[in-house]
Amino acid sequence: MRVAAWALGGMAALGWPLVAPRYFVFLATLVAVNAVVAIGLNLLSGYTNQLSFGHAGFLAIGAYTAALLTLRAPALPVPLTLLAAGLVTALVGLALGIPCLRLDGLYLAMATLAFGFVVTEAITNLDWLTRGNDGLRVPLAHLGPWALDTDRSRYYLALAVAAAMILAALNVAATRTGRAFLAIRASEIAAQASGINAAAYKTVAFVLSAFYTGVAGGLFAFVVGFLSPDAFDVFLSVDFLVMIILGGLGSVWGGVAGAAIVTVLNDSLAGFQAYRPLIFGAIMIACMLFAPGGLAAMTRRQS
Amino acid sequence: MSGPALIHVVVSGLATGCIYALVALSLVIVYNATRTVNFAQGEMLMVSAFVAWSAQHTAGLPLLAAVACGVAAGGLLAFLVERAIVRRALSATHWDVLIITLGLSLALRAAAGIVWTNEELPFPALFSNQPVAIGPVRVAPVSLGVIGASLILMLALVALFRATRFGRAMRAVAQNQTAARLMGISVERVYSGAWVLAAVVGGVAGVLIAPVTFLSTKMGLIAINGFTAAVLGGFGSLPGAVAGGMLLGVIENLAPLYLPTGIRYSVPFLVMIAILVARPRGLFGSLERRKV
Numbered sequence: 001m002r003v004a005a006w007a008l009g010g011m012a013a014l015g016w017p018l019v020a021p022r023y024f025v026f027l028a029t030l031v032a033v034n035a036v037v038a039i040g041l042n043l044l045s046g047y048t049n050q051l052s053f054g055h056a057g058f059l060a061i062g063a064y065t066a067a068l069l070t071l072r073a074p075a076l077p078v079p080l081t082l083l084a085a086g087l088v089t090a091l092v093g094l095a096l097g098i099p100c101l102r103l104d105g106l107y108l109a110m111a112t113l114a115f116g117f118v119v120t121e122a123i124t125n126l127d128w129l130t131r132g133n134d135g136l137r138v139p140l141a142h143l144g145p146w147a148l149d150t151d152r153s154r155y156y157l158a159l160a161v162a163a164a165m166i167l168a169a170l171n172v173a174a175t176r177t178g179r180a181f182l183a184i185r186a187s188e189i190a191a192q193a194s195g196i197n198a199a200a201y202k203t204v205a206f207v208l209s210a211f212y213t214g215v216a217g218g219l220f221a222f223v224v225g226f227l228s229p230d231a232f233d234v235f236l237s238v239d240f241l242v243m244i245i246l247g248g249l250g251s252v253w254g255g256v257a258g259a260a261i262v263t264v265l266n267d268s269l270a271g272f273q274a275y276r277p278l279i280f281g282a283i284m285i286a287c288m289l290f291a292p293g294g295l296a297a298m299t300r301r302q303s
Numbered sequence: 304m305s306g307p308a309l310i311h312v313v314v315s316g317l318a319t320g321c322i323y324a325l326v327a328l329s330l331v332i333v334y335n336a337t338r339t340v341n342f343a344q345g346e347m348l349m350v351s352a353f354v355a356w357s358a359q360h361t362a363g364l365p366l367l368a369a370v371a372c373g374v375a376a377g378g379l380l381a382f383l384v385e386r387a388i389v390r391r392a393l394s395a396t397h398w399d400v401l402i403i404t405l406g407l408s409l410a411l412r413a414a415a416g417i418v419w420t421n422e423e424l425p426f427p428a429l430f431s432n433q434p435v436a437i438g439p440v441r442v443a444p445v446s447l448g449v450i451g452a453s454l455i456l457m458l459a460l461v462a463l464f465r466a467t468r469f470g471r472a473m474r475a476v477a478q479n480q481t482a483a484r485l486m487g488i489s490v491e492r493v494y495s496g497a498w499v500l501a502a503v504v505g506g507v508a509g510v511l512i513a514p515v516t517f518l519s520t521k522m523g524l525i526a527i528n529g530f531t532a533a534v535l536g537g538f539g540s541l542p543g544a545v546a547g548g549m550l551l552g553v554i555e556n557l558a559p560l561y562l563p564t565g566i567r568y569s570v571p572f573l574v575m576i577a578i579l580v581a582r583p584r585g586l587f588g589s590l591e592r593r594k595v
Contacts, residue, residue, distance in 0.1 A: 049398070121569045
């Protein structure tokens, strides 16, 4: 049963660009990118209960790292570029995570919110490097002799990366580290009393989350092809939060499902920009009041 | 920079600071009663300002009556939101209420854009903007008016907290909720009252800042400055919120004189990160210990 579901899901994902129109291939690519961010945010917020309002900032750092690296070294194979984007972002995550260890809940949320603002301000003001508000055109990604110049090729890149990241996250969740994360979420003080080094694991969660979001940022740069600081505002961070709240805090597949729903919803509401935040706000309130565990908890209850 | 010019900058900084202080006070009032922060506080004061604008523009009320209408509407909105939505989630973790108020802020902002407009509207000035000379110093009446109005409101709050039964109940709940309940205080009524009081204080801040920054759906972002001010003074302390607001206002007005001008809009964020990293309990706050 389980194997059949996996095979079916895998075949649907692989076959999608062969049957779907071009625009929907692009949309599916965005879903994959957002799924990686949602998993990353979930590792931090869902698993260790550290609320972040600054993941758009991490995404921006990953995206600009990948874009600038490709501009300087066009021949670099794309997996290395994405890895570099992830590592640079992880370093920033480490630099932010260590001082943030002293903060929890509300204070952490505000510190990450401020971080997000500072990143976009920095991108705007470092215009010799990032071209500021004029925006930065991202060159094509290369994989050996091939240039990834079609929506289909970029879809398969995003799909491969997302699949690897999902597997890695499922593994992390099932190990000692994942259990430590969940123990910290249940009660940090009780976790510490049980011999879990809460400070170390919270830092790990921060770095891991930043790495995921940085890799997603690199993908985002290649998929969208054009970067400007206003694309990474605080509302994008809030969108990511909506994804994991709707999908389920502390669930890898919940994050993926939330990312898919929010991305598609975002796209179909493009003509009703004024109503979009109203709907997202209502989703957040309704989830918290009626379904605190999101979609993941609902399916769990039924089975 | 000459002395009188510096005084001018400091006075206008204090005026901005008073508004931050009022927003910080409204955040702290809700926090002290319910131990959660209302992320929608900024959007609620935006609604107050929009209602005041409508009362003057559409209904043709005199400005002061319109302002009173706006503030009252903010209080009513807070009462309804607290009873209908927030009260249901208060028993759950703090996270839940944070996310609910975040969703509320998104929804309120969008709703205001739909009901009114997403454009910036000019808001009628309560005080003149033309600087007048007091000795060698030139100050704008608007600065003095904002400072005066804020100080009167703050004194009224001091009187409320010290001299009335409800104020004492709020302080008791802030200190120890269980003990307050055992003393016969209706904690639920304090929740309601705190939300309404916070919305009123915030609403006054809204109508004071609207003539300066224009009326727009984005004005709710001032809550971030208010939060920074409250953290600066030690979150949970009312005098700290006032001091933090004033300090932030003056820093923000002085910073562009000594630093590149582009940095002005990052000042509150940089101050917030600095204070959270160096001294999370704020300049005047004391360390709080929690148990499992």
